[in-house]
Amino acid sequence: MSVRRLAKEQPDSFAFSKASETEIKFWLGKYPEGKQASAVIPMLWIAQKQEGWVCEPALREIATRLSMPYIRVYEVATFYTMFNLAPVGEHLVQVCGTTPCWLRGSDALMEVCEKRIGKKGDISADGKFTWVEVECMGACANAPMIQLANGDGDHYIEDLDAVSFETLLDNLAAGNKVEYGPQSDRKASEPHGTDVLTDPSLYDGSKAQPVTLPNTEKAEG
Template sequence: MSVRRLAKQQPDSFTFNAKSEKEIAFWLGKYPEARKASAVIPLLWIVQKQEGWVSEPALRVVAERLEMPYIRVYEVVTFYTMFNLAPVGEHLIQVCGTTPCMLRGSEALIKVCKSRIGEAGEISGDGKFTWVEVECMGACANGPMFQLANKDGDHYVEDLDAAKFEQILDDLAAGKDIKYGPQSERNASEPHGTKVLTDPALYDGSRAKKIKLPNTGKAEAKS
């Protein structure tokens, strides 16, 4: 893995917004006060979902909030590649390039990214897109695929080819909603052309038993 460094240009300061503060309270509630440094990854992720990337001032705010040395926070954020150390476009396109996706056409998706957006890590001229190539994201049966990260969350977009990918980029650029998951006729990773799970209750979670989850602020959730 190549060395990861913070961006040369940094904002003067960072402050968590009200939504982020609620999420921080949720995560800190999971750990004893003496072990709150365990929440460093969740807090860094909250920073990224708020700003799109993790700045140097944000590292200092996280370190102060968790009462841990700044260098420890720096070590975490530069180790995990899921953290963006520089600004990215409105939509971050993370294309899987590992063997299963590569064998099913991920190189065509990467070619589209280079022609439509630019080199990996660059922000497109309209500020809409940044793309990167990533390692396996566990959707091998649905390759080629990418993960879309934006203000709406993080979603898999699967069963792609170059034409479908081009259309998705067009729709995102136009501010339209897109379909997440397989861009084919199948549900999840069921076989092409065969409807195996015909009853939605077999996969929509409605049959799951309810369990109590400690330190979540929620009374119950489905398992």
């Protein structure tokens, strides 16, 4: 993994919002007195969901809140790639490039990203998008897929190709509502092009062949 550094340009200050403070109280309540440093990852995540990224003043605020050295918070933030160390667009597009998605066409999705958004980590000219390549997110049966992070939360969008992905970006840029999950005609990860479990013979036993197991005949005598 390459070295990750904080953005050169940083805000002068950072403060958690009222909603974020409620979440912080919840997470701090999970740990006994003296062990509040265990909440460093949740607090970094709360800061990121509030601002879209984790700025340097946020790291210092978290270090103060958790009574831990600043360098320890810095180490966590720069180690985990889930934390954005620079500002991102309104929609963060995370394209899976691991083998199942690659075999199913993730390269085409990345080409769309380069054409529509720019280089990895850049913010598009309209401020709407940033894209990054990520490792497996566990939706291999629905490859290729992305995770979309925005004000609505974090959502999987699956069964993509270049055409459907361009349409998705068009709708997001226009502020239209988009459907999360598979972009094909299937639900979840059911097989393509088939009616799943609608034929009773699939589960009522009528297709089962008679089987005679050894040593099951009733003993004579």
